[in-house]
Amino acid sequence: MNPTNGKLIGFACGYTPLPLIHAAGYTPYRILPTTAAPDQAGQVLHENLCPHVKRILDRALSGDLPELEGVVFINCCDAMRRLADAYGRVRPQDKTILLNLPVTTDEPAAFFFNQQITQLLHVLEEWSGRAVSPDGIEDSIQQYQQLARSLDELRGRVKRGSIPGGSKHMQAIYNQAATGPIELTLTQVRQLLAEPEQPDPIDGRVPVYLFGNVLPDIEAFALFESCGARIVGENLCTGSRLFRSWVSEDSTDVLLRLARGILSRPHCPRTIDLKRPMGISREIKAEAELSGARGVVGHIMKFCDPYLYRIPTIREHLRLVNLPLLVLDGDCTMRSFGQHRTRVEAFIEMLR
Amino acid sequence: MMPEYIENLVNGIEHSFNSDPAVSTPRKLYELEFVKLGRRLYRNEGRVAWCGVMAPFDLLRAMDVTSCFVEFLGAILATAGVAGPMLQAAELAGFTGDTCAYHRAVIGAAMQGLTPEPDFLIGTTCPCTGGLAALENLAEIFKKDLFILNIPLNDTRDNIRYLADQFKAMLEFITQKTGRMIDGDRLREVVENSNRVGAVMRQVYDLAKNVPSPITSRDLSSFGIAMPLLFGTEAAITVAEGFRKEFAARIGRAQSGVKNEQFRLLWLQNRIMFPNPLEKLLEEEYRAVIVVDEYNSINWEPIDPADPITGMARRTMSDPLNGSATRRVEHLRKAAIEYQVHGAINPCHWGCRQGTGIRGLISEGLKEIGIPVLNLELDCVDSRNFAEGQMKTRVEAFIEMLDSRRSH
Numbered sequence: 217m218n219p220t221n222g223k224l225i226g227f228a229c230g231y232t233p234l235p236l237i238h239a240a241g242y243t244p245y246r247i248l249p250t251t252a253a254p255d256q257a258g259q260v261l262h263e264n265l266c267p268h269v270k271r272i273l274d275r276a277l278s279g280d281l282p283e284l285e286g287v288v289f290i291n292c293c294d295a296m297r298r299l300a301d302a303y304g305r306v307r308p309q310d311k312t313i314l315l316n317l318p319v320t321t322d323e324p325a326a327f328f329f330n331q332q333i334t335q336l337l338h339v340l341e342e343w344s345g346r347a348v349s350p351d352g353i354e355d356s357i358q359q360y361q362q363l364a365r366s367l368d369e370l371r372g373r374v375k376r377g378s379i380p381g382g383s384k385h386m387q388a389i390y391n392q393a394a395t396g397p398i399e400l401t402l403t404q405v406r407q408l409l410a411e412p413e414q415p416d417p418i419d420g421r422v423p424v425y426l427f428g429n430v431l432p433d434i435e436a437f438a439l440f441e442s443c444g445a446r447i448v449g450e451n452l453c454t455g456s457r458l459f460r461s462w463v464s465e466d467s468t469d470v471l472l473r474l475a476r477g478i479l480s481r482p483h484c485p486r487t488i489d490l491k492r493p494m495g496i497s498r499e500i501k502a503e504a505e506l507s508g509a510r511g512v513v514g515h516i517m518k519f520c521d522p523y524l525y526r527i528p529t530i531r532e533h534l535r536l537v538n539l540p541l542l543v544l545d546g547d548c549t550m551r552s553f554g555q556h557r558t559r560v561e562a563f564i565e566m567l568r
Numbered sequence: 569m570m571p572e573y574i575e576n577l578v579n580g581i582e583h584s585f586n587s588d589p590a591v592s593t594p595r596k597l598y599e600l601e602f603v604k605l606g607r608r609l610y611r612n613e614g615r616v617a618w619c620g621v622m623a624p625f626d627l628l629r630a631m632d633v634t635s636c637f638v639e640f641l642g643a644i645l646a647t648a649g650v651a652g653p654m655l656q657a658a659e660l661a662g663f664t665g666d667t668c669a670y671h672r673a674v675i676g677a678a679m680q681g682l683t684p685e686p687d688f689l690i691g692t693t694c695p696c697t698g699g700l701a702a703l704e705n706l707a708e709i710f711k712k713d714l715f716i717l718n719i720p721l722n723d724t725r726d727n728i729r730y731l732a733d734q735f736k737a738m739l740e741f742i743t744q745k746t747g748r749m750i751d752g753d754r755l756r757e758v759v760e761n762s763n764r765v766g767a768v769m770r771q772v773y774d775l776a777k778n779v780p781s782p783i784t785s786r787d788l789s790s791f792g793i794a795m796p797l798l799f800g801t802e803a804a805i806t807v808a809e810g811f812r813k814e815f816a817a818r819i820g821r822a823q824s825g826v827k828n829e830q831f832r833l834l835w836l837q838n839r840i841m842f843p844n845p846l847e848k849l850l851e852e853e854y855r856a857v858i859v860v861d862e863y864n865s866i867n868w869e870p871i872d873p874a875d876p877i878t879g880m881a882r883r884t885m886s887d888p889l890n891g892s893a894t895r896r897v898e899h900l901r902k903a904a905i906e907y908q909v910h911g912a913i914n915p916c917h918w919g920c921r922q923g924t925g926i927r928g929l930i931s932e933g934l935k936e937i938g939i940p941v942l943n944l945e946l947d948c949v950d951s952r953n954f955a956e957g958q959m960k961t962r963v964e965a966f967i968e969m970l971d972s973r974r975s976h
């Protein structure tokens with residue numbers, strides 16, 4: 217077990233190597249884009265940047281953040297790179313690091329990402345003032361793998377409709393796992409799994425598969441349910457994508473294994489598999505089919521290039537298997553999400 | 569449609585050169601080389617690669633691959649005034665108007681079979697996420713293989729080696745596609761040409777810094793971003809030498825690009841690609857000249873012919889668009905000081921996250937050294953929503969502000 221120092225390290229991207237932060241004694245804290253802070257980031261950045269990064273910057277500008285020992289940024293897209301720039305400008309006193317994330321997942325890319333996370337390790341050691349051992353990292357990886365497997369089991373229950381609160385409950389757990397100590401989440405998830413499966417009282421809802429980038433708000437899931445949808449599968453950056461296990465490989469280099477593992481998980485469309493261009497479309501199609509959904513909802517941040525450029529192909533792939541797609545523009549506020557109600561209701565009606 | 573348009577352009581320019589040598593200005597020669605490149609692409613001469621902006625075009629040339637960045641095609645479509653229907657086609661297929669119009673125009677044209685067909689594609693992670701996503705789409709449309717160069721943000725030794733190794737892997741990829749191996753002598757020749765053009769371009773830029781500047785706002789417009797497409801060729805050297813000679817002669821005759829130059833301006837990122845009245849307004853009404861485009865600089869050291877791949881990797885990573893905002897702002901501040909500009913104009917191209925996302929930091933960084941920035945909300949490729957009157961008013965107000973600052 218790694219001793220925790222109780223301090224938080226902020227992060228914003230699903231590719232962040234959480235086990236490393238944990239192994240260094242910190243609790244990874246995802247800076248979720250939910251805030252009542254005034255909307256002012258557009259003045260520093262530009263209005264046409266994704267609301268995910270703008271809301272995070274709003275939090276930074278308004279001091280709506282817990283005490284953070286440092287923040288790990290990743291250049292997963294232009295918007296994130298600019299967030300790292302702007303954050304450094306508005307909170308110069310904070311310690312930050314920006315990691316390079318390759319776009320491809322081949323071996324040279326994994327080696328490169330390995331160098332990046334090795335650099336992160338050194339920085340974390342410097343911030344915490346203590347060395348991190350390979351065994352410690354291994355231990356943290358195992359905990360995260362365990363959490364991923366348990367969450368996977370829990371997702372199975374959500375799909376079967378046998379967990380009270382369904383996808384709302386699931387999202388609450390994801391949010392806690394992304395912002396709080398893993399030990400606490402693991403205990404709670406284990407307790408939940410120890411309970412006998414209960415049939416979800418609300419039935420007759422239409423199975424829907426949900427994908428997209430950021431949708432941490434539990435009320436959004438409540439809205440889907442109240443419109444007659446049952447989320448039976450999901451591929452969200454603030455959901456399952458952050459917590460999926462990977463196949464362990466035999467390299468003795470623990471950081472290389474971590475790098476390969478992170479790159480091999482189901483990914484955000486910003487990552488490209490050269491052997492299968494537009495792989496994200498096939499991935500979403502396969503997962504949606506497997507989930508037994510009758511329709512698919514894409515919840516996409518406005519101005520998110522990684523998704524905006526792939527939606528036409530995703531739609532095309534889903535059309536081939538007769539899965540209708542509803543795309544909702546997100547802006548990280550429930551106010552705008554509420555405006556989608558009519559469209560979601562009409563979509564569910566059509567699927568009945 | 570486009571092949572005929574380009575063919576006519578080449579013939580027209582060549583004809584005018586033959587009938588009246590006086591019209592063969594350096595700018596016309598420069599344009600001729602680019603329309604010829606467009607013609608090679610449309611004729612599918614040799615193997616054709618569609619690329620990201622930061623691809624090593626001279627290295628591709630050493631493999632006899634005709635290559636260009638896809639945004640170049642988008643720019644040609646806009647300049648030819650035919651981008652509108654292409655943009656519409658892409659939008660109808662589901663590409664929203666919030667994406668970069670350079671890419672939407674090319675995707676729309678490709679979907680309609682109005683572009684040349686690439687043999688393969690080479691994406692680059694710099695400058696933008698959208699560019700890479702566009703190439704992934706084009707690879708899918710044409711069912712052609714895509715190779716990607718991950719360009720690290722900072723130029724450490726490890727990162728340069730990583731990029732150099734990717735260049736080598738790219739050469740193997742091209743060999744698989746074309747059956748050709750890289751020829752050492754050819755590579756040496758290409759590198760020497762690139763070094764020569766780099767040296768001449770430096771001199772051209774130095775001449776443009778003269779007060780008053782010998783250049784007009786048009787002379788070197790988009791020059792620094794487009795010239796790498798010609799790197800490695802004799803033609804690039806001829807073009808650059810043409811500018812050098814012309815500017816030196818103008819300075820010798822005490823002739824400025826804009827008569828009675830009053831204001832010197834820095835133009836950020838991209839020019840507006842479709843016909844618009846702003847440059848004319850600046851020059852004729854206000855005697856204001858765009859003396860420098862953001863990309864008009866040589867930031868790399870000559871490449872060692874004994875280790876060309878490493879030198880090319882270093883060159884790629886030295887691009888000011890790569891890396892942090894601080895680096896780009898530093899680059900702009902240096903340009904503003906060296907060219908003694910009074911102000912900067914930033915056309916905030918709708919759909920460009922990397923460019924517009926840095927807008928606030930650029931304004932702040934230039935303001936710190938006393939250079940005001942005019943941010944224009946527009947789309948450099950899509951003329952459909954161009955608010956001409958509003959843009960003119962804003963430009964006029966900006967110049968008047970510069971004027972009042974000067975008189976205080």
Ligand code: SF4
Binds near residue numbers: 267486
């Ligand atoms: S939502 Fe899209 S644009 Fe925004 S940070 Fe995530 S991947 Fe980048």
Ligand code: SF4
Binds near residue numbers: 639668698919922
């Ligand atoms: S304008 Fe911006 S988004 Fe468009 S190609 Fe250029 S860098 Fe990329």
